[in-house]
Amino acid sequence: xxxxxxxxxxxxxxxxxxxxxxxxxxxxxxxxxxxxxxxxxxxxxxxxxxxxxxxxxxxxxxxxxxxxxxxxxxxxxxxxxxxxxxxxxxxxxxxxxxxxxxxxxxxxxxxxxxxxxxxxxxxxxxxxxxxxxxxxxxxxxxxxxxxxxxxxxxxxxxxxxxxxxxxxxxxxxxxxxxxxxxxxxxxxxxxxxxxxxxxxxxxxxxxxxxxxxxxxxxxxxxxxxxxxxxxxxxxxxxxxxxxxxxxxxxxxxxxxxxxxxxxxxxxxxxxxxxxxxxxxxxxxxxxxxxxxxxxxxxxxxxxxxxxxxxxxxxxxxxxxxxxxxxxxxxxxxxxxxxxxxxxxxxxxxxxxxxxxxxxxxxxxxxxxxxxxxxxxxxxxxxxxxxxxxxxxxxxxxxxxxxxxxxxxxxxxxxxxxxxxxxxxxxxxxxxxxxxx
Amino acid sequence: xxxxxxxxxxxxxxxxxxxxxxxxxxxxxxxxxxxxxxxxxxxxxxxxxxxxxxxxxxxxxxxxxxxxxxxxxxxxxxxxxxxxxxxxxxxxxxxxxxxxxxxxxxxxxxxxxxxxxxxxxxxxxxxxxxxxxxxxxxxxxxxxxxxxxxxxxxxxxxxxxxxxxxxxxxxxxxxxxxxxxxxxxxxxxxxxxxxxxxxxxxxxxxxxxxxxxxxxxxxxxxxxxxxxxxxxxxxxxxxxxxxxxxxxxxxxxxxxxxxxxxxxxxxxxxxxxxxxxxxxxxxxxxxxxxxxxx
Ligand SMILES: Nc1ncnc2c1ncn2[C@@H]1O[C@H](COP(=O)(O)OP(=O)(O)O)[C@@H](O)[C@H]1O
Ligand SMILES: [Mg+2]
Numbered sequence: 001x002x003x004x005x006x007x008x009x010x011x012x013x014x015x016x017x018x019x020x021x022x023x024x025x026x027x028x029x030x031x032x033x034x035x036x037x038x039x040x041x042x043x044x045x046x047x048x049x050x051x052x053x054x055x056x057x058x059x060x061x062x063x064x065x066x067x068x069x070x071x072x073x074x075x076x077x078x079x080x081x082x083x084x085x086x087x088x089x090x091x092x093x094x095x096x097x098x099x100x101x102x103x104x105x106x107x108x109x110x111x112x113x114x115x116x117x118x119x120x121x122x123x124x125x126x127x128x129x130x131x132x133x134x135x136x137x138x139x140x141x142x143x144x145x146x147x148x149x150x151x152x153x154x155x156x157x158x159x160x161x162x163x164x165x166x167x168x169x170x171x172x173x174x175x176x177x178x179x180x181x182x183x184x185x186x187x188x189x190x191x192x193x194x195x196x197x198x199x200x201x202x203x204x205x206x207x208x209x210x211x212x213x214x215x216x217x218x219x220x221x222x223x224x225x226x227x228x229x230x231x232x233x234x235x236x237x238x239x240x241x242x243x244x245x246x247x248x249x250x251x252x253x254x255x256x257x258x259x260x261x262x263x264x265x266x267x268x269x270x271x272x273x274x275x276x277x278x279x280x281x282x283x284x285x286x287x288x289x290x291x292x293x294x295x296x297x298x299x300x301x302x303x304x305x306x307x308x309x310x311x312x313x314x315x316x317x318x319x320x321x322x323x324x325x326x327x328x329x330x331x332x333x334x335x336x337x338x339x340x341x342x343x344x345x346x347x348x349x350x351x352x353x354x355x356x357x358x359x360x361x362x363x364x365x366x367x368x369x370x371x372x373x374x375x376x377x378x379x380x381x382x383x384x385x386x387x388x389x390x391x392x393x394x395x396x397x398x399x400x401x402x403x404x405x406x407x408x409x410x411x412x413x414x415x416x417x418x419x420x421x422x423x424x425x426x427x428x429x430x431x432x433x434x435x436x
Numbered sequence: 437x438x439x440x441x442x443x444x445x446x447x448x449x450x451x452x453x454x455x456x457x458x459x460x461x462x463x464x465x466x467x468x469x470x471x472x473x474x475x476x477x478x479x480x481x482x483x484x485x486x487x488x489x490x491x492x493x494x495x496x497x498x499x500x501x502x503x504x505x506x507x508x509x510x511x512x513x514x515x516x517x518x519x520x521x522x523x524x525x526x527x528x529x530x531x532x533x534x535x536x537x538x539x540x541x542x543x544x545x546x547x548x549x550x551x552x553x554x555x556x557x558x559x560x561x562x563x564x565x566x567x568x569x570x571x572x573x574x575x576x577x578x579x580x581x582x583x584x585x586x587x588x589x590x591x592x593x594x595x596x597x598x599x600x601x602x603x604x605x606x607x608x609x610x611x612x613x614x615x616x617x618x619x620x621x622x623x624x625x626x627x628x629x630x631x632x633x634x635x636x637x638x639x640x641x642x643x644x645x646x647x648x649x650x651x652x653x654x655x656x657x658x659x660x661x662x663x664x665x666x667x668x669x670x671x672x673x674x675x676x677x678x679x680x681x682x683x684x685x686x687x688x689x690x691x692x693x694x695x696x697x698x699x700x701x702x703x704x705x706x707x708x709x710x711x712x713x714x715x716x717x718x719x720x721x722x723x724x725x726x727x728x729x730x
Contacts, residue, residue, distance in 0.1 A: 001537065001538075001540055004537045004543070005537050005538070008533075008534055008537060012523070015525065250523065254521055254522060254523045254524060255519055255520050255521040256520065256521060256522050256523060258486075258488060258515065258517045258520060259515075259517070259520055259522065259535060259582060260535070260538060261488060262486050262487065262488065262510055262513060262514075262515040263510060263535065263538040263539045263540075263586075264507065264510045264511045264538075264539055264540050264586070265537075265538040265539070265540065266507070270538070418487075418488070418506075419487060419488070419489075419490050419506055420483070420488050420489035420490050421490055
């Protein structure tokens with residue numbers, strides 16, 4: 001009975017509008033976040049001008065880099081922020097813009113847009129000269145994806161602005177916190193971000209080590225599978241709940257509940273077949289999408305002559321993403337069966353929001369905690385993954401187990417409802433009727 | 437093995453409201469009619485038998501299986517609710533197939549039974565139609581087909597004739613009579629004509645109590661000698677209505693031919709006539725409430 005019901009549920013899902021909307025969002029999410037800009041890391045060669053950058057902890061460097069960014073954004077009049085992990089373009093009203101100008105003046109001694117423009121101009125000229133001096137020397141393809149502005153190879157050096165004389169690091173931090181607040185958070189100037197601004201060049205050894213780890217420990221695909229999970233997880237932390245809620249409401253909307261309730265099929269079979277169908281139908285498009293980065297990896301591996309882990313995307317999809325699909329779908333099913341409303345969308349939505357917001361601080365990976373949507377927004381940092389693996393495994397197991405428990409509870413509620421008990425909605429309606 | 441439905445001392449409550457009062461009924465193979473006005477408790481009683489409501493007090497057993505073990509009862513009961521539909525985007529055949537799986541029928545069984553049943557309810561040419569494209573009558577027939585899909589010993593149909601046109605109604609009754617040859621069919625209705633045409637045994641429910649149980653013939657016999665007709669003027673009709681229960685009337689020019697209930701001949705021009713189910717039902721309802729004129 002379970003197998004045949006499962007097949008029928010899958011077919012029903014494949015014919016539902018909401019399912020295809022979810023698939024469309026997944027495709028959209030994949031192409032915008034990952035599909036177009038995923039470049040495979042190339043092996044660094046010695047003797048290059050740059051191997052990309054890594055964060056410095058030197059206050060002087062942090063200050064000059066951060067003020068450089070502030071000068072540039074202030075001059076352009078628009079700011080890039082990631083308030084909950086998503087890209088946002090911020091423009092300020094007159095008053096706020098004026099206050100940023102004051103901050104810049106106090107921190108860097110730059111007065112007004114005009115002076116900021118002049119500083120920008122000087123820097124731009126210097127860059128062009130640098131580039132001409134180098135021309136013929138370094139070819140574009142020698143630039144790795146770690147290089148600053150890899151897509152925009154005009155600039156060899158980021159804009160750096162020396163802090164005003166006598167500015168302490170404490171006062172600098174206060175001013176930047178204020179700027180971040182004006183910009184609504186998630187800007188380059190908040191504490192965590194500004195400490196990442198101070199990028200210093202990696203040495204050839206640093207870059208080589210990072211690359212070797214990716215190839216040797218991760219078989220290349222491992223790193224990209226994590227990156228894939230990082231992006232897809234953002235969507236899969238919320239979308240399954242919509243499928244679960246619409247499925248849960250469909251019987252009532254079709255006035256079909258009693259026809260199903262009075263049949264012999266055990267409640268657990270009914271609920272399990274629906275649940276399994278949801279999971280399978282959601283995992284399928286994810287696996288299908290993972291073929292694209294896998295193909296890219298294989299393509300690169302062939303030219304670079306390395307062997308890759310062919311199953312990495314499958315393993316990561318099941319280990320990392322499936323528990324997320326399971327819990328979101330199970331919570332959706334449970335709350336819909338319990339309340340006969342779409343309340344699950346609100347609950348899961350709130351949880352997802354908190355997860356994404358909280359995850360912004362852990363984008364580099366390794367700090368998975370109990371986050372519903374663990375982050376690891378880089379193909380590198382295998383070490384972080386390795387160190388955080390035990391926690392990640394616990395995290396994923398917890399959610400998968402909770403999902404199974406919720407499914408069992410849903411089956412229990414279903415069995416009670418078909419006997420005429422636990423009719424929360426029925427009670428509400430009856431009260432309304434008896435009053436009118 | 438028992439082939440009857442036994443209901444003993446059944447009381448049913450919705451919160452504090454009592455919907456059924458001390459019901460005792462034995463229902464045997466064949467058509468069983470459940471008659472009563474709206475709100476009498478027919479649907480409630482049927483839902484208890486179909487295990488859709490937990491019985492509050494008393495005992496209900498269906499062919500020897502207690503409704504305390506719903507999974508056993510569900511195997512042998514087919515139910516057609518008063519209001520129902522199916523997934524609108526499924527075809528007639530798909531909907532039947534889906535419900536067939538839920539009834540535990542194998543693929544082979546479903547392939548064999550579904551076309552036969554669709555034929556029986558005269559939907560064989562509509563099996564590829566979407567459920568949302570069916571008319572009210574077609575939907576009812578599909579409802580019957582799904583309810584007997586697993587060949588249940590008991591078929592429960594709640595007000596199936598409501599909303600059907602007269603021709604459909606007659607055909608529907610005949611279909612139910614055929615089905616009742618092999619099993620118990622419980623039919624509820626608030627339309628007396630349905631019962632008259634199809635049922636031998638009936639129970640009349642009023643405000644949650646059974647006020648009559650027996651055959652239709654006996655019900656009519658109770659009213660024998662108490663039904664009169666008289667041709668009277670319209671003014672006299674008002675007076676008559678105050679004292680007697682008028683079960684029907686027919687306007688004849690300035691006069692009215694009234695049919696009414698009386699314990700004995702009320703005036704000379706009144707003519708005694710043969711009682712019908714309608715008269716008997718009206719008699720019963722008013723006798724129960726102590727409103728009968730004398
Ligand atoms: N879910 C419910 N909650 C509270 N009262 C109900 C509910 N369903 C029915 N009732 C009440 O129980 C009585 C019997 O209803 P019902 O069995 O539907 O009657 P019938 O089917 O004969 O029209 C009515 O007074 C009705 O208002
Ligand atoms: Mg009813």
